[in-house]
Amino acid sequence: MGIQDIIEGKKQWRAHVARVKALPPDYRIVYKEMQKYLFKVGPVDLPDGPLLPGIVDFFEEGAAAGKGVVELIGTDVAAFCDDLIKDSRTYADVYQESLTRAPGAAEE
Structure with a gap:
């Protein structure tokens, strides 16, 4: 990853944050909790x-x-988030995989 990639990533993140700040207050609060x-x-x-x-x-x-x-997501933010990521590989999956590897097995 070069310096240009880092700069571009920061620009994208700042644009994302600006979009979040433009949301109505109740949406912003829920977004932050989801994040x-x-x-x-x-x-x-x-x-x-x-x-x-x-x-x-x-x-x-x-x-x-x-x-x-x-009206959009319901009252259970965690359940909504869990539904969004149900088919994604999570850090919990990575951790579980590391626990189930045989002791002494080489890391990938």
Whole structure:
């Protein structure tokens, strides 16, 4: 990863954060909670993947339609997040795989 990649990544992240800040307050609060939850249990490719920008897209559409955030995702944020990542490889999966490897096996 070169310096240009790092700079481009920062630009993309700042643009993402600006989109989040433009959301209505209730959407922002729920997004932040979802982000915290996903960074704890989420997929391995979360920082570089399409999940977080996809959530912002979904929230922007909901806000534009005049819907409340609870109408979109329900009252259980964790369950909604779990449903989003149900088919993704998570850090918990990586950890479980490391535990099930035979002792002394070479790391990949």
